[in-house]
Amino acid sequence: MECLFCKIVDQEIPATIIYENEDVMAFKDINPEAPVHLLVIPKKHIPSFAHLTQEDNEVLMPKIFVAIQHLAREFELEEEGFRVVNNCGTNGGQTVGHIHFHLMGGRRMVWPPG
Numbered sequence: 001m002e003c004l005f006c007k008i009v010d011q012e013i014p015a016t017i018i019y020e021n022e023d024v025m026a027f028k029d030i031n032p033e034a035p036v037h038l039l040v041i042p043k044k045h046i047p048s049f050a051h052l053t054q055e056d057n058e059v060l061m062p063k064i065f066v067a068i069q070h071l072a073r074e075f076e077l078e079e080e081g082f083r084v085v086n087n088c089g090t091n092g093g094q095t096v097g098h099i100h101f102h103l104m105g106g107r108r109m110v111w112p113p114g
């Protein structure tokens with residue numbers, strides 16, 4: 001498997017894993033853009049948001065969002081706020097071809113991000 005994030009799931013390459021269950025994994029971004037910058041992914045290889053199936057939407061995506069909410073609580077981001085980002089495809093600026101959600105917090109962010 002050539003996918004970087006599948007290799008992290010399989011622990012073939014190291015990452016600072018923060019949360020894991022049967023379907024979802026969260027680890028620290030290697031190049032953090034905020035004091036808290038986690039990547040939340042399904043363990044299943046899905047190339048991007050554009051590739052989600054109806055079953056993924058109904059079964060997997062709720063698990064991703066539950067994990068994000070859990071992590072936002074764990075890192076005490078709820079009161080001051082945080083950002084959840086998915087970059088999809090070329091125009092979205094996606095650089096790793098395994099769907100992931102950035103959970104960022106701990107500083108004031110601006111919009112639009114550019």
Ligand code: 5GP
Nearest residue numbers: 004015027028029030031087093094095096
């Ligand atoms: P994208 O640009 O695709 O939305 O986000 C990819 C993210 O993955 C970037 O924020 C980048 O810093 C992060 N990243 C790239 N390679 C690695 C890696 O090997 N380990 C970890 N933990 N993060 C990575």
Ligand code: ZN
Nearest residue numbers: 003006045098
């Ligand atoms: Zn993958």
